[in-house]
Amino acid sequence: MKIANVPSAPCWADLTTPDPSAARRFYRSVLGWEGSELPGRDAGGYGLFALDDGRAVGGFAPTARADRPAAWLPYFQAEGVDAVTARVEGAGGTVTAGPSDMLDQGRYAVCADPAGAVFGLWQRRAHPGFGVVNAVGGFCWFELASRDPAVPTDFYATVLGWATTSPDENGYRMWTVDDEPFGGLLRMNDSFPPHMPPHWMVYVATADCDATAARCAKAGGGVLVPPRTIASGRFTVLSDPQGAVFGALALNALSGLAELA
Numbered sequence: 001m002k003i004a005n006v007p008s009a010p011c012w013a014d015l016t017t018p019d020p021s022a023a024r025r026f027y028r029s030v031l032g033w034e035g036s037e038l039p040g041r042d043a044g045g046y047g048l049f050a051l052d053d054g055r056a057v058g059g060f061a062p063t064a065r066a067d068r069p070a071a072w073l074p075y076f077q078a079e080g081v082d083a084v085t086a087r088v089e090g091a092g093g094t095v096t097a098g099p100s101d102m103l104d105q106g107r108y109a110v111c112a113d114p115a116g117a118v119f120g121l122w123q124r125r126a127h128p129g130f131g132v133v134n135a136v137g138g139f140c141w142f143e144l145a146s147r148d149p150a151v152p153t154d155f156y157a158t159v160l161g162w163a164t165t166s167p168d169e170n171g172y173r174m175w176t177v178d179d180e181p182f183g184g185l186l187r188m189n190d191s192f193p194p195h196m197p198p199h200w201m202v203y204v205a206t207a208d209c210d211a212t213a214a215r216c217a218k219a220g221g222g223v224l225v226p227p228r229t230i231a232s233g234r235f236t237v238l239s240d241p242q243g244a245v246f247g248a249l250a251l252n253a254l255s256g257l258a259e260l261a
Helices: 020-031 081-090 150-160 209-218
Strands: 010-017 034-037 047-050 056-062 071-077 094-102 106-112 118-124 139-146 173-177 180-187 199-205 222-230 233-239 245-251
Touching: 010 020, 010 118, 010 139, 020 034, 020 047, 020 056, 020 209, 071 199, 071 245, 081 094, 081 106, 081 118, 081 150, 094 118, 118 199, 139 150, 139 245, 150 173, 209 222, 209 233, 209 245
Parallel strands: 010 056, 071 118, 139 180, 199 245
Antiparallel strands: 010 071, 034 047, 047 056, 094 106, 106 118, 139 199, 173 180, 222 233, 233 245
16 A cells, blocks of 8 residues: 555645644544644644654644534645646536635645545645655555445546556455555445445554554544454544544554655
């Protein structure tokens, strides 16, 4: 599983939450992240999560309204956000925010695919994106759950140039950029509540999936899918106390995860 800050690949993820202070405490307890707000009123309370060596993992921001749910949002790199958003609309998706400049850091947009799954686009300037991926404490996998995989397969191929692998015995496909997998496409079956919309899930690499789930529960979060073993390792689906959902993944051989240089 290789992802990097290259065009069309995942390049960032951030959390919007009604209680950034509580989120900072939770993710410090569960994942060891340190959170700090960017200086200046223009930053609007936006901040960075980082490992203890200072490498940026992702971002966080207060929700625009108190009644908005907490959520993680993945961003995919766009060499030209305006051109990519035009393709989003041409392929049946919607642009819900932007394109807009984020200070001198970059240009962004928030979009939804034709089934409603929300994602972000990032055109980097001063802020390059992830400081670490595919290493313990960093993001390592990006998964789209959809009720009709044919719809997102065509959409993301048109908008971002992604390809998919052939489905495995369970119908699971992997997304690829330049033949390198970075995420998955999961068909939503009857095990998903009928009211649950298609959505993106972000996964953090961990050395011990069970210990991460235990820390989450102790810190007031939820264990939505208890740790279970899959072919590549062991995973769990968790939520923070404000309801933002994320996954944790312990691969069979974490030495196979390569950090960004």
